[in-house]
Amino acid sequence: xxxxxxxxxxxxxxxxxxxxxxxxxxxxxxxxxxxxxxxxxxxxxxxxxxxxxxxxxxxxxxxxxxxxxxxxxxxxxxxxxxxxxxxxxxxxxxxxxxxxxxxxxxxxxxxxxxxxxxxxxxxxxxxxxxxxxxxxxxxxxxxxxxxxxxxxxxxxxxxxxxxxxxxxxxx
Numbered sequence: 415x416x417x418x419x420x421x422x423x424x425x426x427x428x429x430x431x432x433x434x435x436x437x438x439x440x441x442x443x444x445x446x447x448x449x450x451x452x453x454x455x456x457x458x459x460x461x462x463x464x465x466x467x468x469x470x471x472x473x474x475x476x477x478x479x480x481x482x483x484x485x486x487x488x489x490x491x492x493x494x495x496x497x498x499x500x501x502x503x504x505x506x507x508x509x510x511x512x513x514x515x516x517x518x519x520x521x522x523x524x525x526x527x528x529x530x531x532x533x534x535x536x537x538x539x540x541x542x543x544x545x546x547x548x549x550x551x552x553x554x555x556x557x558x559x560x561x562x563x564x565x566x567x568x569x570x571x572x573x574x575x576x577x578x579x580x581x582x583x584x585x
Contacts, residue, residue: 545572
C-alpha cells in the first residue's frame with residue numbers, strides 16, 4: 415500500500431506517532447531494544463531496523479496496528495489514541511484500555527460491542543479515562559530501575575497526544 419491510499423484518519427494518527435517515535439535508537443537500557451520509527455527488532459527480528467524507511471514503518475503500523483485494532487472503524491480521535499497506545503503497549507492492551515474506559519467486558523479483542531459503544535458515546539466521555547489508564551500503566555512499568563528514566567517522556571507523550579487531538583479539532 416502506498417501513502418496516497420491511506421485514509422485521512424490514518425494519516426492524522428500516524429503523523430502523531432512518527433513525530434513522537436523519531437528515528438533510529440539502540441539504547442541497551444530500553445526494554446524496546448533496537449528501534450527505528452518505533453518499530454522494534456524484538457517484534458520484527460527479520461527486519462533491517464537500522465535501514466527502515468518511513469514508508470516501511472507506515473506500512474507496518476497500518477497493517478499490524480491500525481487494522482489489527484480496527485482503528486478504521488473508530489471515531490478519529492479514538493483511533494489516534496488506540497493506535498498510539500498500541501504502538502507503545504501492544505494492540506491487546508490498547509483495546510483493553512478502550513473496553514475498560516467504556517465499562518465493557520474486557521477481552522482485548524475489538525468486536526462489534528466495543529465498536530458500537532465507541533461510536534455511541536462521545537469520545538470526551540471516555541478518552542480521559544483511557545489516557546489515565548495509560549499513564550497508570552507507565553507508572554507501573556517505571557517501577558523497575560531500568561525503566562524509571564523513561565517515565566517523564568512517556569507521560570509527556572500522553573499529554574501531547576491529548577493536546578494533539580484538540581489542536582487537530584478531533585475533540
